Amino acid sequence: MIILGIDPGTATTGYGVIESENGDIKEVSHGCILTKSQEELEKRLDIIFDELTKLIKEFKPDMIAVEELFFASNAKTAISVGHARGVILLACSKAKVPVYEYTPLQVKQAICGYGRGEKQQIQKMVKTLLSLKEIPKPDDAADGLAIAICHANSVKSLKLQS
Numbered sequence: 061m062i063i064l065g066i067d068p069g070t071a072t073t074g075y076g077v078i079e080s081e082n083g084d085i086k087e088v089s090h091g092c093i094l095t096k097s098q099e100e101l102e103k104r105l106d107i108i109f110d111e112l113t114k115l116i117k118e119f120k121p122d123m124i125a126v127e128e129l130f131f132a133s134n135a136k137t138a139i140s141v142g143h144a145r146g147v148i149l150l151a152c153s154k155a156k157v158p159v160y161e162y163t164p165l166q167v168k169q170a171i172c173g174y175g176r177g178e179k180q181q182i183q184k185m186v187k188t189l190l191s192l193k194e195i196p197k198p199d200d201a202a203d204g205l206a207i208a209i210c211h212a213n214s215v216k217s218l219k220l221q222s
Contacts, residue, residue: 065208074200125211170210
């Protein structure tokens with residue numbers, strides 16, 4: 061099963077593609093969709109939509125996991141990320157790929173076993189869980205992989221329960 065994990069953002073949308081089979085997971089690809097801050101919002105959202113559509117066509121994921129929006133203090137950032145999430149969900153819908161959403165707390169618990177894990181701790185665990193030589197860079201790409209791993213663990217748990 062191929063899982064595409066997405067860490068939404070207007071400037072940087074991180075993604076990670078993993079393959080999960082019989083409880084084993086391996087990294088297929090990771091990276092970021094970048095937009096320029098001086099571009100108009102509509103153009104940036106168009107870039108995110110187009111690039112994500114290309115990724116979906118290239119990797120043909122069976123499922124897509126997206127981080128849920130969670131911001132306690134910065135409304136402007138929350139609105140910006142909300143716009144990015146909107147076009148991400150639209151691209152997934154148009155591609156007819158099922159979407160699953162996870163809070164940052166759920167992702168941290170799945171990766172570190174602790175919901176308050178620090179960014180570096182999560183990155184090190186992603187490296188370990190995927191048997192990578194180096195920590196995935198940039199941070200947003202590592203987050204995309206973490207979200208994909210979180211979903212793989214959820215699917216595994218559901219299979220064990222049934």
